[in-house]
Amino acid sequence: xxxxxxxxxxxxxxxxxxxxxxxxxxxxxxxxxxxxxxxxxxxxxxxxxxxxxxxxxxxxxxxxxxxxxxxxxxxxxxxxxxxxxxxxxxxxxxxxxxxxxxxxxxxxxxxxxxxxxxxxxxxxxxxxxxxxxxxxxxxxxxxxxxxxxxxxxxxxxxxxxxxxxxxxxxxxxxxxxxxxxxxxxxxxxxxxxxxxxxxxxxxxxxxxxxxxxxxxxxxxxxxxxxxxxxxxxxxxxxxxxxxxxxxxxxxxxxxxxxxxxxxxxxxxxxxxxxxxxxxxxxxxxxxx
Amino acid sequence: xxxxxxxxxxxxxxxxxxxxxxxxxxxxxxxxxxxxxxxxxxxxxxxxxxxxxxxxxxxxxxxxxxxxxxxxxxxxxxxxxxxxxxxxxxxxxxxxxxxxxxxxxxxxxxxxxxxxxxxxxxxxxxxxxxxxxxxxxxxxxxxxxxxxxxxxxxxxxxxxxxxxxxxxxxxxxxxxxxxxxxxxxxxxxxxxxxxxxxxxxxxxxxxxxxxxxxxxxxxxxxxxxxxxxxxxxxxxxxxxxxxxxxxxxxxxxxxxxxxxxxxxxxxxxxxxxxxxxxxxxxxxxxxxxxxxxxxxxxxxxxxxxxxxxxxxxxxxxxxxxxxxxxxxxxxxxxxxxx
Numbered sequence: 078x079x080x081x082x083x084x085x086x087x088x089x090x091x092x093x094x095x096x097x098x099x100x101x102x103x104x105x106x107x108x109x110x111x112x113x114x115x116x117x118x119x120x121x122x123x124x125x126x127x128x129x130x131x132x133x134x135x136x137x138x139x140x141x142x143x144x145x146x147x148x149x150x151x152x153x154x155x156x157x158x159x160x161x162x163x164x165x166x167x168x169x170x171x172x173x174x175x176x177x178x179x180x181x182x183x184x185x186x187x188x189x190x191x192x193x194x195x196x197x198x199x200x201x202x203x204x205x206x207x208x209x210x211x212x213x214x215x216x217x218x219x220x221x222x223x224x225x226x227x228x229x230x231x232x233x234x235x236x237x238x239x240x241x242x243x244x245x246x247x248x249x250x251x252x253x254x255x256x257x258x259x260x261x262x263x264x265x266x267x268x269x270x271x272x273x274x275x276x277x278x279x280x281x282x283x284x285x286x287x288x289x290x291x292x293x294x295x296x297x298x299x300x301x302x303x304x305x306x307x308x309x310x311x312x313x314x315x316x317x318x319x320x321x322x323x324x325x326x327x328x329x330x331x332x333x334x335x336x337x338x339x340x341x342x343x344x345x346x347x348x349x350x351x352x353x354x355x356x357x358x359x360x361x362x363x364x365x
Numbered sequence: 366x367x368x369x370x371x372x373x374x375x376x377x378x379x380x381x382x383x384x385x386x387x388x389x390x391x392x393x394x395x396x397x398x399x400x401x402x403x404x405x406x407x408x409x410x411x412x413x414x415x416x417x418x419x420x421x422x423x424x425x426x427x428x429x430x431x432x433x434x435x436x437x438x439x440x441x442x443x444x445x446x447x448x449x450x451x452x453x454x455x456x457x458x459x460x461x462x463x464x465x466x467x468x469x470x471x472x473x474x475x476x477x478x479x480x481x482x483x484x485x486x487x488x489x490x491x492x493x494x495x496x497x498x499x500x501x502x503x504x505x506x507x508x509x510x511x512x513x514x515x516x517x518x519x520x521x522x523x524x525x526x527x528x529x530x531x532x533x534x535x536x537x538x539x540x541x542x543x544x545x546x547x548x549x550x551x552x553x554x555x556x557x558x559x560x561x562x563x564x565x566x567x568x569x570x571x572x573x574x575x576x577x578x579x580x581x582x583x584x585x586x587x588x589x590x591x592x593x594x595x596x597x598x599x600x601x602x603x604x605x606x607x608x609x610x611x612x613x614x615x616x617x618x619x620x621x622x623x624x625x626x627x628x629x630x631x632x633x634x635x636x637x638x639x640x641x642x643x644x645x646x647x648x649x650x651x652x653x654x655x656x657x658x659x660x661x662x663x664x665x666x667x668x669x670x671x672x673x674x675x676x677x678x679x680x681x682x683x684x685x686x687x688x689x690x691x692x693x694x695x696x697x698x699x700x701x702x703x
Contacts, residue, residue, distance in 0.1 A: 111489065162676060168488045169434050173631060174675040176624045180668025188662050296620060300500055307493045339508055344501040348482065351494055355486030 081212055083330055089218040091325020092225035093287065095318050097280035097298070098305040099232065100273020102317040105306050107249040108266060110160070111168050113175040115277055115302055116295030117182035122148040122278020123290040124190060127197045137200050141282055148278020153271035160270065161263065179295050187292040195290040197282070221283055228276070233314055245269055304347045310357025320358065384560040389694060393639065394549065401542060408537035414649045415544035416605040421629045421641030422548075422555055423598030428627075429635030430559055431591045432571030433483065436492045436623055437499030438599055440479070443617030444502060445472040445600025450519040450613035451512070459525040461608050465547065468604035469597045476596020480589040496620065503618035518614030522607060533609075540609040547605060551598060555638055558594070567591050568636075621664075628671050634683045 101115040122144035129140040155178075163171050203220060206213045236242040247255040248262045256262045281290070288298065301324065309320030324343065331342035350358060400411055420442055427433040448468035452458040458467060482494050506513045513519065526532035531539050558564050570577040570584050578584045607613045616622060625648070633644025651670065655663035674682060 105489075111492070159672070159676065166675075168492065169428075170675050170679070172434070172436065172492065173627060173671055176627070177668040177671030177675065180624070180664045180671070182668075184662045184665035184668070188665070299620070300496065303493055303496070307490070337508055339504055341501065341504045341508065344497050344504060348494055348497045348501070351490055351497075352482060352485060355490045 079212075082214070083333055084326060085212065085214055085222075086218060087326030087329040088322060089221045089225075089325070090287065090329055091322035092229070093221055093280060093284050094301060094305055094325055095321035096225045096228055097277055097284060098302040098321065099314065099317055100270075100275075100277045101302050102306045102309065102314065103269055103273050105303075106310070106317070107245075108164070108269075110164060111171040111175065112160075113172060113299055113303075114178035114182065114295065115273075116298050117179055118148045118152055118274040119277040119281030119284070119298070120182065120186060120290070120292070120294040121151055121281070122275075123197075123281035123285045123294065124186065124195065125278065126282035127195045127285060127290065130197050137197070137203070141279060144282035145275040145279040148281070149271045149275030151278075152274025153267060156267050156270040161267070164266075179299070182295055183292050190292065192292055195285065197285050197290075199286065217286055221287075224283065228279075229314075229318060236314055241265075241268075300344070300347075304343065306357075308347060308350050308357055310354075310359040313359070316357060316359030384556070387694075390639075393642075397545060397549075401538070401545075405536075405538075408541045410649060410653065412537055412541045412544050412609050413606075414645050415541060415548050416602045416609070417626075417629060417649060418642045418645035419544075419548045419551060419605065420599055420602035420626055421633065421645050422552065422638060423595045423602060423641075424626050424630050425633075425635055425638065425641040426555060426559070426595040426598065427592055428630060429637070429640065430564065430571060431567050431588055433588065433592060434488050434492055435483070435495040436620070436627075437495035437497070438595075438626055439618050439620070439622035440495070440499035440502050441472040441476055441596040441599035442603035442606075442622065442626075443499075443506070443613075443615075444475050445469060445603030446607040446613040446617045447506060447513060447519065447603075448472070448600070449604035449607045450522050453522045453524055453608075454519055459523070461524045461527045461543065464524075464608070465601055465604045468607075469601040472600020472603070473593055473597035475600075476593045477589070479596075480592040483592060484585055484588060496623075499618055499620065499623060503615055506615055506618060516615055518612055518616075519607075520612050522611045522613070524608050524611075537609065544605050544609060547601065551601065552638065552642075555598070559638065563587070563590070571636075625667070628667065628674075631671075631674060631679060634679075634686075 097119050098115070100118070101112060104110045104112045104115070125147040126137075126140045126144040129135040129143055130137055135143075159174075163174055199217065203217045206215050207219070209219070236245070244255070244260050244265050247258070248260055248265045252262045281294070284290075288294070304324055305317050305320050308324070309317030324346075327346060328340075328343055331338065335342070404411060420438075423441070424435070424438050427435060427438075445468040448471045449464045452464045452467060458464045479495075479498055482498070483491050486494075507515055510516075524533060527539065527543055531543070533539050559567075566577065566582045567587050569580075569582060570587055574584055603613075603617060606617075629644040629648045630641050631644070632647050633640035633642065652663060652667070655666040659665070
């Protein structure tokens with residue numbers, strides 16, 4: 078394994094983390110809602126994809142959008158019924174609520190799907206490696222880089238160029254003034270939340286191969302999502318993106334060069350960065 | 366706790382007033398002691414309730430009294446547990462009470478060191494940092510398997526008789542009495558502390574840190590002190606669990622442990638010492654109930670309880686629950702006056 082391969086795997090891993098976590102970047106970073114259950118939506122997407130591909134026999138690329146839609150729907154329903162009551166509550170209440178949801182999701186999925194790890198049957202053209210300018214890269218990882226890269230660009234464009242993006246930014250910066258301007262703030266939030274959940278679901282489907290998919294997924298990766306957002310800061314989408322890349326490359330390199338330390342590197346990295354910049358690397362200087 | 370030289374006389378009166386023992390409190394402890402005779406076959410779960418109550422007391426000290434949110438309180442629990450286990454396994458200290466004290470002090474040291482990390486930033490940063498510390502310790506315990514036994518944990522821990530007099534029996538009776546006595550002593554200490562001027566100043570910080578610092582309370586120093594103290598309590602709770610169950614495992618550091626503990630404190634109500642104790646009783650009973658109904662999936666219902674509690678609102682729920690004891694108490698006091 079060369080340095081370049083590690084770098085490539087790290088970038089793929091990081092981009093995957095970004096797609097998984099960017100929904101949380103919006104809810105936690107922008108809407109200031111601590112949603113520890115974000116991983117549960119990712120898991121939902123992963124399982125939907127796995128069921129569609131393995132049991133019903135859908136092609137992988139048809140199941141991916143379904144993973145997005147299913148998770149977004151679950152997210153929309155939960156946002157309208159439960160989450161919106163908690164926007165103005167303390168962080169502690171939000172944490173407790175979402176921990177409760179995580180416990181329910183973990184055991185619920187365990188009950189329905191069993192506790193063993195789930196694999197998605199990948200089409201043959203996504204398996205193996207190809208030779209790219211003398212560098213051996215896994216086809217699947219290459220696909221992840223392409224899809225996640227496109228998603229990132231699309232997200233950035235939506236946020237900065239579209240009418241919806243400016244509405245969202247206005248609603249986040251000052252909900253009262255935004256609603257005074259005729260923006261339907263709850264609707265914007267609900268839509269954003271659902272979209273973030275959908276992205277997480279798609280990330281879960283894409284990541285099942287690399288991260289593994291079992292009922293404990295939301296707990297196992299909770300800390301990774303949180304690191305992405307807290308380290309990345311909340312001012313823009315670029316912060317979490319660079320944090321994801323940093324985390325992805327750091328994790329892959331750490332596991333390769335110092336396997337004995339394992340996830341230790343990541344946790345230490347987070348604590349040190351939070352000590353150095355309590356609002357995140359790219360955060361605004363004052364916490365809200 | 367030594368009273369500050371600057372303590373206003375009125376503050377001292379308030380402190381003394383809330384320090385007075387009331388009849389329900391006496392009844393609570395008599396009932397707790399009565400459990401030794403009342404439930405002779407349930408010592409194991411009673412023991413678990415006792416150390417869980419101590420652990421919850423610890424979280425209540427920082428969450429309920431100081432307003433510090435923590436997602437990683439299990440760090441101290443696990444640390445204390447491993448300390449007690451290692452001391453016994455390597456034959457350094459096999460006497461339970463002494464080991465308890467050493468484990469508690471070790472956790473306290475950890476609390477002191479990490480308190481500087483926790484004091485920085487907003488609530489959110491605190492949540493992340495505390496969670497990070499607990500996960501970090503879990504990872505360490507997992508990786509240094511030569512010392513800690515890795516994912517198997519420490520097993521076969523044998524303790525000497527308590528104070529050289531009472532040896533642990535297979536029914537767990539001695540273990541329960543031991544835990545209950547430790548809980549009671551540490552509860553008395555906590556009660557003393559929260560009703561002292563120090564405790565009042567911590568409560569003032571919780572209510573309004575800015576105003577507290579404006580009237581001359583050294584905010585950070587007080588928070589560090591209470592955090593360190595809470596770490597001691599959690600460490601002792603962990604050591605008790607290790608000593609009575611004869612094992613220490615990675616579960617001690619797990620996120621679920623911190624989360625469950627949050628639930629315990631929330632069920633019982635924050636900011637008054639009995640909250641943690643009552644919460645521990647209710648939590649264990651709920652857990653027993655759910656795990657008899659669905660042995661593998663009891664956590665689902667625990668999660669559901671959490672969601673419902675938050676949706677109803679902790680304050681409202683607490684008002685409903687406290688209505689009954691208040692009614693009884695008011696009946697009693699009126700009867701006494703007549």
